[in-house]
Amino acid sequence: MIRFDDVSKTYEGQRRAALSNVDLEIDKGEFVFLVGQSGSGKSTFLRLVLREYRPSRGRVFVAGRELNRLHNWKIPGLRRQIGTVFQDFRLLPGKTVYENVAFALQVIGKPRREIRQVVPETLELVGLDGKGDRLPEELSGGEQQRVAVARAFVNRPRILIADEPTGNLDPATSVGIMKLLDRINRTGTTVVMATHDSTIVDQMRKRVVQLVDGRVVRDQARGVYGQQ
Numbered sequence: 001m002i003r004f005d006d007v008s009k010t011y012e013g014q015r016r017a018a019l020s021n022v023d024l025e026i027d028k029g030e031f032v033f034l035v036g037q038s039g040s041g042k043s044t045f046l047r048l049v050l051r052e053y054r055p056s057r058g059r060v061f062v063a064g065r066e067l068n069r070l071h072n073w074k075i076p077g078l079r080r081q082i083g084t085v086f087q088d089f090r091l092l093p094g095k096t097v098y099e100n101v102a103f104a105l106q107v108i109g110k111p112r113r114e115i116r117q118v119v120p121e122t123l124e125l126v127g128l129d130g131k132g133d134r135l136p137e138e139l140s141g142g143e144q145q146r147v148a149v150a151r152a153f154v155n156r157p158r159i160l161i162a163d164e165p166t167g168n169l170d171p172a173t174s175v176g177i178m179k180l181l182d183r184i185n186r187t188g189t190t191v192v193m194a195t196h197d198s199t200i201v202d203q204m205r206k207r208v209v210q211l212v213d214g215r216v217v218r219d220q221a222r223g224v225y226g227q228q
């Protein structure tokens, strides 16, 4: 589903590469934790998957397409297949929970009838049944992140990318979000999550890819956060 073929990325004006010679394959339906210190290249990896940047060398494949060869007009189609969740939720403050989730479908031109059916189903899936009329400011952090997950998943993307999704949440709330991501993964969605949360990584026992200075130094099935 995602393949990095000897990928390096050096940002403009930087001497040091943010990613160096990364070879990695993530199959359909996998759940992968990307771990590593701040600045090790986790977000850069995720941004290359989204084609926010192009690699300086090497090739990135997502859902069978080589992103370097993807015409600009095809980028929205690529991103439609990738749901994204971030540490800071990024909800639209003036819109209700329902509207935040529905908006993701409106912008890609889904018919109203479908939106009316699928948004309540997705809110129920993430445990926000009955909260559709609330504004984000009327929700806890964990609930806001559930809205963000609902918005990312409402279109049933093939891939879900999460960049530090539990970074602003307390441990108990984080566990709830992880259960949700696990449930989404079990529907067949490939999940790639960058995190510093060692407790979560150790509890979940999923594949762990560790980056140090932009290089993959560990790729471990059912791994833990720290070196063993």
Ligand SMILES: Nc1ncnc2c1ncn2[C@@H]1O[C@H](COP(=O)(O)OP(=O)(O)OP(=O)(O)O)[C@@H](O)[C@H]1O
Residues within 6 Å of the ligand: 011, 012, 014, 017, 018, 036, 037, 038, 039, 040, 041, 042, 043, 044, 045
């Ligand atoms: N837009 C940019 N322009 C220049 N340098 C950048 C840019 N984005 C990231 N970098 C640099 O690339 C390196 C990798 O950063 P990246 O954000 O990928 O790391 P990270 O592992 O996600 O860190 P964090 O855990 O703090 O989010 C860092 O040295 C960073 O300063």
